[in-house]
Amino acid sequence: MIRVEITRTRGSAPRETGAIMIVTPKAIQGTIGGG
Numbered sequence: 001m002i003r004v005e006i007t008r009t010r011g012s013a014p015r016e017t018g019a020i021m022i023v024t025p026k027a028i029q030g031t032i033g034g035g
Helices: none
Strands: 002-005 020-023 028-030
Touching: none
Parallel strands: none
Antiparallel strands: 002 020, 020 028
């Protein structure tokens, strides 16, 4: 399992600080992308 978290942004960003995404070999939960 991999946990991806936005810890800091500079300028315009599609998601806020603290947004997370969990990635496993079989699934992805959440998103750090926009739209």
